[in-house]
Amino acid sequence: MTTLTAEQPDLHPSLVRAVNRMSRSGLDPRVSAAVLERGVTTERFPQAWSAEGARWRDLAADADASGKAASAATWYRQAFYCYRLTEFVYTENVPEKLSAYDASVACFEGAVRHARNKPEPVTVTAAGGDFRGYLAMPEGSEDVPVVVHLYGADGNKEEHYWSTALHLLARGMGVLIVDGPGQGWSVRHGGIAARPDIETITSACADYLATVDRADPDRFGVMGSSMGGYYAPRAFLLEERFRACLVNSALFDVVAGLWDFYPPIRPQLAYNIQAPSLEEAGDLYADFTLSGITNVDPSRPSCIYHGGADKLIPVSEAHRTAEAFGPNTEVVIWEGGGHNLGNVGTEARPRMYDWLMDHLTK
Incomplete structure (x- = not known):
């Protein structure tokens, strides 16, 4: 290629x-x-x-x-x-x-009209808004572990059905992907801007999954990448129903770790938060930080993968996020790996998905 x-x-x-x-x-x-x-x-x-x-x-x-x-x-x-x-x-x-x-x-x-694991359109209501998503479940199984996947600043739920959900489905896990605030349908047609307290939406996702017959409420997980590398840790830290957390490209502080470190992404971030100017967008993202957030249950396992050559988010963000998680976390810095480990994905990403499988499946 x-x-x-x-x-x-x-x-x-x-x-x-x-x-x-x-x-x-x-x-x-x-x-x-x-x-x-x-x-x-x-x-x-x-x-x-x-x-x-x-x-x-x-x-x-x-x-x-x-x-x-x-x-x-x-x-x-x-x-x-x-x-x-x-x-x-x-x-x-x-x-x-x-x-x-x-x-x-x-x-x-x-x-996906005739796909084997056809994603089911769902709506999660939270914080006064409706958030569109897809739920995909593996065939035949009962008491299925389900992962809420939180993607990055310029992704969308459709893209991640192929790039993420199928890999988890192949390992016996269900997947819920929602266009959160500032993402996908929510920002384009719903007019919903990005917000720092993603737990208001992800806790509602857990509420929804608790109503899904085949979902095991004791085995919900959460994962995220890039901007989702901020959202997923925050969701995990503040919601004990998520029993494991996987992060690909961790982001402890959006201003220090992304806005300042990789300026080309600023127009996209300004769009996500619906700011009228880059200056105002930078100010609004000051609240997007894990600083001061305490893990509600530090005994739960977490894992961070981060590319050693990531040009969008520095490796230091992975270590800061690990400190927020606490003692039961694993950190893998992949030498030569780029952002989201895209350049080494064939080897690195199966290891990440296997980690979730090991910690959520029986």
Whole structure:
């Protein structure tokens, strides 16, 4: 797979990172190469990917109409990633962003329509708002451990069905992924900005899971990556029903560990929190910290994986988060690993998922 570098002169670093991530997640790298070889610039980026998305969507729709469900699913998935890339340029809820987002969700629904572990749309009500999500459960099992997955600043729940949920399902765990405040549908159509007290939403997720017949209420876990590397620890520290916590790229303090350390992400973070300016966004994120939060039950196990070469969040954030967890935590610093261990994911990520399996399954 061809990997772009941050030195691509005509593309903003955030777009380079987005293309690399989608290519690792399931976008055919040959599709990426073909689009970018047309000389795509930051300004032309959304138009190029929207056109490519429409091409794959039309192929999928024709296959669907002809009863070729497997081909349709494959092509809808390619269309999904193309539309995801289309909206990365926009950090305001302009019509172009919302249209691309809606198209990506429609293509996702087409891609998973006949999936073996088809995700079930759910709504979690908390803090005066409705948060859309998906619940996916392994086939046949009863008393299933379920993990609440909290993703990063520029992710969405659909993307993480493939990149995260399927790996947990293969290990006998159910997965609940919700677009929280400042994420996915919540910020695009719900107008719900990011908030530091994510426990108000994740505790409601635990309430919801307690009503799911096949879910084992004694084996709920929580995991998160990147910005979710702040959300998941906070949710775990403050909610004893989460019996284990896994973190990929830990984030103790959003300002020190992300806003200050990796300035290219500031427009995205400002969008998440719906701030009118970067200056105001930086001020608002001052409350996004684990400082002063006490673990309600430090006997519960936790585990942190962090890339030793992470350019978005420094390794020091992993150690600070470990201190907040307490004595029953494991810290793995992967030498040469990048952000979210994306460049070493084939070896590193199965180890993370196995850790959760070992601590949540019987």
